[in-house]
Amino acid sequence: MKRRIFPTVISYTLLIIFCVVFVAPILIVFYNSFKSRFYISDSPFELPDAETFAGLENYFEGIQKIGFFSAFGWSLLITVLSVIAIVLFTSMTAWYIARSKSRFSSILYYAFIFSMIVPFQMVMFTLTKTANLLSLDNPLGLVFVYLGFGSGLSIFMFTGFIKSIPKEIEEAAMIDGCSPLQTFFKVVFPVLKPTSITVAILNAMWIWNDYLLPYLLIGSEYKTIPIAVQYLKGGYGSIDMGAMMAMLVLAIIPIILFYLFSQKYIIKGVVAGAVKG
Amino acid sequence: MSLKKYFPVFVMPTLIAFLIAFVIPFVLGIFLSFTEFTTILDAQWTGISNYIKAFSNDDFLNALWFTVKFTAVSVVTINLAAFALANILTKGLKGTNLFRTVFFMPNLIGGIVLGYIWQLIINGVLKFFGVTITYDPAYGFWGLVILINWQLIGYMMVIYIAGLQNIPSDLQEAAKVDGANRWQTLRNVTLPLVMPSVTICTFLTLTNSFKLFDQNLALTAGAPSGQTAMLSLDIYNTFYSKVGWEGVGQAKAVIFFVIVAVISFTQLILTRKNEVEH
Known part of the structure; x- marks a missing residue:
């Protein structure tokens, strides 16, 4: 018995230490958001007391300074529309690629795969210019750009899954008089559900947190949450630490809530995405 | 079965977005790395001088x-x-x-x-x-x-x-x-x-x-x-x-x-x- 208890104690000690290290930064930001801004940089580890407590002042100030709710709205709109567009259009394209045997589809497939390894900086400047030229520098245009830039991984994942499902069901549907469109939406798309969830989660995580692409494309007129947070830093002046803490808290809360409610899918999706990507 | 007829519906939306958001910027990016430019339209071919500058930066x-x-x-x-x-x-x-x-x-x-x-x-x-x-x-x-x-x-x-x-x-x-x-x-x-x-x-x-x-x-x-x-x-x-x-x-x-x-x-x-x- 002794030999078994000892490692358990060590395991729990390690886990608890890690737990503290993982939670502490968020907790520290949280209680600092209630301190008056002058006390934050000076003594970040001290809890608010009667003298330093500022109530919700930082929150009001931050929300007003960066227009938090409008940023939240843009982030939500752009993320939701992009994810819908990506899941819908790339699954259709992936099915076409997987089922048509033409040379062109396989070239297309490798082009999509290739795009997965290209870092954003490679196309940063030219993409921004192209988007400006084509008047895609607005939230809807950004959704279109996300569809293009995010299609690599999504097509890769959908095609992999489609190749593993038997063709016979689709053929039966077509013999029964379904057009390819009807076959896709009535027979294939429902079967793709697990992959669709994975693709949706991976893209949502990326787009919700993305800073550079929206900043370059629409940042001067529309702020998403990451742009709004970075905006608080301003030019060369010092950061308003109070507003910063409050906005960090507001930026984290929706993510944690979403995570707690769909944890199972998120972890599954991330693992599936990593293993296949 | 002619799937080909459905190419525009199934592939076009993704393909156009992919061309605009990836293919064109990528090819243009490679080309521009050999030129001097400020707005893309004024690009002047300069060979590998940009690469030499990059590696001596x-x-x-x-x-x-x-x-x-x-x-x-x-x-x-x-x-x-x-x-x-x-x-x-x-x-x-x-x-x-x-x-x-x-x-x-x-x-x-x-x-x-x-x-x-x-x-x-x-x-x-x-x-x-x-x-x-x-x-x-x-x-x-x-x-x-x-x-x-x-x-x-x-x-x-x-x-x-x-x-x-x-x-x-x-x-x-x-x-x-x-x-x-x-x-x-x-x-x-x-x-x-x-x-x-x-x-x-x-x-x-x-x-x-x-x-x-x-x-x-x-x-x-x-x-x-x-x-x-x-x-x-x-x-x-x-x-x-x-x-x-x-x-x-x-x-x-x-x-x-x-x-x-x-x-x-x-x-x-x-x-x-x-x-x-x-």
Whole structure:
């Protein structure tokens, strides 16, 4: 018995230490958001007391300074529309690629795969210019750009899954008089559900947190949450630490809530995405 | 059956977006790296002079070296910690799910927000020594290492957990019966069987650390004087804060792309070679 208890104690000690290290930064930001801004940089580890407590002042100030709710709205709109567009259009394209045997589809497939390894900086400047030229520098245009830039991984994942499902069901549907469109939406798309969830989660995580692409494309007129947070830093002046803490808290809360409610899918999706990507 | 007729419906929307958001900018990017330009339309062919300028640019070389060091350290620390945690969390202890939930959470928070969270913490600690993170590039370096560990350990951990759970438990029991101790079992049975996960995690940490931008921008923004700027940030700065250097910026971006592509292909070949069949 002794030999078994000892490692358990060590395991729990390690886990608890890690737990503290993982939670502490968020907790520290949280209680600092209630301190008056002058006390934050000076003594970040001290809890608010009667003298330093500022109530919700930082929150009001931050929300007003960066227009938090409008940023939240843009982030939500752009993320939701992009994810819908990506899941819908790339699954259709992936099915076409997987089922048509033409040379062109396989070239297309490798082009999509290739795009997965290209870092954003490679196309940063030219993409921004192209988007400006084509008047895609607005939230809807950004959704279109996300569809293009995010299609690599999504097509890769959908095609992999489609190749593993038997063709016979689709053929039966077509013999029964379904057009390819009807076959896709009535027979294939429902079967793709697990992959669709994975693709949706991976893209949502990326787009919700993305800073550079929206900043370059629409940042001067529309702020998403990451742009709004970075905006608080301003030019060369010092950061308003109070507003910063409050906005960090507001930026984290929706993510944690979403995570707690769909944890199972998120972890599954991330693992599936990593293993296949 | 003529699927071909449906090409416009199934493929066109994605293809047009892909052409505009990726293919055209990519090809244009390669072309522009050999020219001098400020607005694309005024591009003048200059051969490889941008590449020569890039490789003789101190900021770029410094960023390259900083990125390589940072990536090397992060890949080792993240994977060791993630593997250790995954090992503990697959032993059937009570509370496993709660711990997993907590460890994975930072991965969902965006890079900009992460950067400012850690700026507060690190500056708070450094305050005891009367300095801030921008005082010495070494502080920025280790600050970034801590940040990326905090972000990616949980992510890699869930992949290792999935890998460990795939190992048939009779193999480990057989090793025990044969008299292998914990360490021998780990080294000779568990590790070879999770090699696919090790390769995936190494690849993911490698590319994620190498391409880091948001966290770098928020935590140090390259301070002091660009010494903690990683490659992505240096490329960004070359484009947007140095007038007349757009061509050099694009050349740097092509070099960056080639390095990332080489890493990806190496990893792909290693993945195929290392996988143990069972």
